[in-house]
Amino acid sequence: MDCAITIVSGFGTPQRSGADKGAIPKRPLCLPSHLPMWTPDKPIIIAGSALPPAEAWWHEFRSAFYDRSQGAVDREWLDAFTAALYAVNADQDPRKAAEVAFLTLHFEFSSDEN
Numbered sequence: 001m002d003c004a005i006t007i008v009s010g011f012g013t014p015q016r017s018g019a020d021k022g023a024i025p026k027r028p029l030c031l032p033s034h035l036p037m038w039t040p041d042k043p044i045i046i047a048g049s050a051l052p053p054a055e056a057w058w059h060e061f062r063s064a065f066y067d068r069s070q071g072a073v074d075r076e077w078l079d080a081f082t083a084a085l086y087a088v089n090a091d092q093d094p095r096k097a098a099e100v101a102f103l104t105l106h107f108e109f110s111s112d113e114n
Contacts, residue, residue, distance in 0.1 A: 036091040057094045058082055064098035 038057050043050035051059060061082050066073060081101070089097040 038091055038093060054086070054090070057086060057090065061085070061089075061094035061098050064095040065102060068098060068102045 037053045039053045040056045040060070044056045044059055045051075046059070062078055065078060065082070085097060085101055
């Protein structure tokens, strides 16, 4: 499969493959190059560099979900959750995707015990 980018989850931000400085990737995610990709309206600058679209999505989703959960979420779990959702939301606004994900996780099925 042709990959537009391979994201590996770590502590904090994704790393492009080959740039992980010897770290062992925990959960590689190959993003197919044929998928349309969300891009931010304005570049997201971290440490003086603009993030590529996939990394910007990752950053925005994690930030929005973390804020929405008021910090009560494990960062490693959030890395895995973000990786799983990116695969089906690459073309969506990450902050909206985080809101839908947060609300979905809080939905409870009613139990009909008759």
